[in-house]
Amino acid sequence: MSEDKGLLIVLSGPSGAGKDTVLKQLINKNENLKLSISATTRQPRSGEVHGKDYYFISENEFMDMVSKDNMLEYAKYCNNYYGTPVMQVNEMLASGKDVILEIEVEGGAQIRNKCPESVSIFVLPPSLEVLSSRLHGRGLDSSEVIEQRLVVAKNEIKSADKYDYVVINDSLDKCVEDILCIISAEKMKVKRMKKIIDEVLSNE
Amino acid sequence: MSEDKGLLIVLSGPSGAGKDTVLKQLINKNENLKLSISATTRQPRSGEVHGKDYYFISENEFMDMVSKDNMLEYAKYCNNYYGTPVMQVNEMLASGKDVILEIEVEGGAQIRNKCPESVSIFVLPPSLEVLSSRLHGRGLDSSEVIEQRLVVAKNEIKSADKYDYVVINDSLDKCVEDILCIISAEKMKVKRMKKIIDEVLSNE
Numbered sequence: 154m155s156e157d158k159g160l161l162i163v164l165s166g167p168s169g170a171g172k173d174t175v176l177k178q179l180i181n182k183n184e185n186l187k188l189s190i191s192a193t194t195r196q197p198r199s200g201e202v203h204g205k206d207y208y209f210i211s212e213n214e215f216m217d218m219v220s221k222d223n224m225l226e227y228a229k230y231c232n233n234y235y236g237t238p239v240m241q242v243n244e245m246l247a248s249g250k251d252v253i254l255e256i257e258v259e260g261g262a263q264i265r266n267k268c269p270e271s272v273s274i275f276v277l278p279p280s281l282e283v284l285s286s287r288l289h290g291r292g293l294d295s296s297e298v299i300e301q302r303l304v305v306a307k308n309e310i311k312s313a314d315k316y317d318y319v320v321i322n323d324s325l326d327k328c329v330e331d332i333l334c335i336i337s338a339e340k341m342k343v344k345r346m347k348k349i350i351d352e353v354l355s356n357e
Numbered sequence: 358m359s360e361d362k363g364l365l366i367v368l369s370g371p372s373g374a375g376k377d378t379v380l381k382q383l384i385n386k387n388e389n390l391k392l393s394i395s396a397t398t399r400q401p402r403s404g405e406v407h408g409k410d411y412y413f414i415s416e417n418e419f420m421d422m423v424s425k426d427n428m429l430e431y432a433k434y435c436n437n438y439y440g441t442p443v444m445q446v447n448e449m450l451a452s453g454k455d456v457i458l459e460i461e462v463e464g465g466a467q468i469r470n471k472c473p474e475s476v477s478i479f480v481l482p483p484s485l486e487v488l489s490s491r492l493h494g495r496g497l498d499s500s501e502v503i504e505q506r507l508v509v510a511k512n513e514i515k516s517a518d519k520y521d522y523v524v525i526n527d528s529l530d531k532c533v534e535d536i537l538c539i540i541s542a543e544k545m546k547v548k549r550m551k552k553i554i555d556e557v558l559s560n561e
Contacts, residue, residue: 277550277554281558281560310558313550313554317546318547319545319547319554331541337542338542341522341523341524341535342522343518343522349525350514350517353481353484354515
């Protein structure tokens with residue numbers, strides 16, 4: 154691992170845990186942190202821009218990338234494929250940027266296997282009750298759909314212990330602060346500081 | 358490891374790296390962080406208080422504690438023994454306090470062996486030149502003594518790569534912030550969050 158390389162950060166957590174808002178704030182507060190853009194085989198929705206919201210590619214292109222090991226992780230939802238193109242991530246990391254991926258727990262497991270030096274963070278809601286009331290508060294889903302989401306959430310939370318860190322999204326500011334702290338601390342780990350130690354020792 | 362137990366933090370770094378000032382600020386800014394009081398066989402200096410500055414004990418008492426494995430680490434300097442009584446540290450940790458020990462690199466190695474769950478942080482000066490000018494600036498030592506201190510410092514810095522984290526004391530505020538971040542991040546590591554994950558899953 155080069156010390157100048159950026160950190161690869163995986164962020165997961167159940168729907169309603171507030172990951173999107175947390176991500177926006179993280180990117181705003183830390184200039185060195187970049188969001189990876191996913192590739193998908195689904196059709197662009199109105200207003201979505203290729204290369205900004207997603208890379209919109211055909212299923213042939215997608216499966217070709219998978220077979221060439223050019224997807225860091227991928228999964229299928231509602232008959233569409235979603236994945237993280239490896240090249241884009243590697244280029245950002247090589248230029249020293251930290252890259253954050255918001256992915257499901259299954260994609261998280263794929264990345265931990267492929268990139269053991271990545272840092273994985275699970276965003277936990279303070280309680281299932283709070284999660285339920287957040288989902289109701291969004292007004293996006295019927296009570297039935299919310300019940301299903303809570304079952305999925307519970308299963309996802311059972312995977313939280315596979316992550317390196319767990320942060321609780323009770324207060325948004327505190328949660329963002331916590332994640333920024335984790336990123337800072339990871340950069341002070343001795344494996345990333347060896348070059349600096351050598352520099353101090355060699356420059357008299 | 359109990360999750361409610363505090364963290365044991367080892368802080369080392371060469372003389373002149375600013376550890377004492379950093380420690381004072383850390384204790385002021387983090388109420389849960391406590392400093393361990395060392396035991397020593399040397400005579401108290403004017404104004405020093407037993408149980409506050411040091412535990413002043415006889416050499417017999419000291420060696421008795423060592424033989425009973427009641428010292429977390431110890432070393433001899435200038436014909437006097439200095440050590441960290443294990444009971445005091447364990448009581449603070451058990452009550453949930455985080456305990457920070459400022460010790461030499463040899464003591465640091467002893468603690469890493471005895472307490473693998475401890476977190477060790479090395480405070481690095483930005484350069485040997487800065488370290489030298491800080492030692493001159495203090496006006497405490499002759500040029501000759503400072504030269505000796507720099508040789509010792511260089512040897513100590515060679516042990517920095519045995520620590521978990523390395524922080525650079527360039528700006529005092531930044532260095533204190535960095536260490537507080539490390540402590541926060543360590544507390545969000547998944548091994549310390551399992552109880553909270555279970556609580557979220559069980560309370561519906």
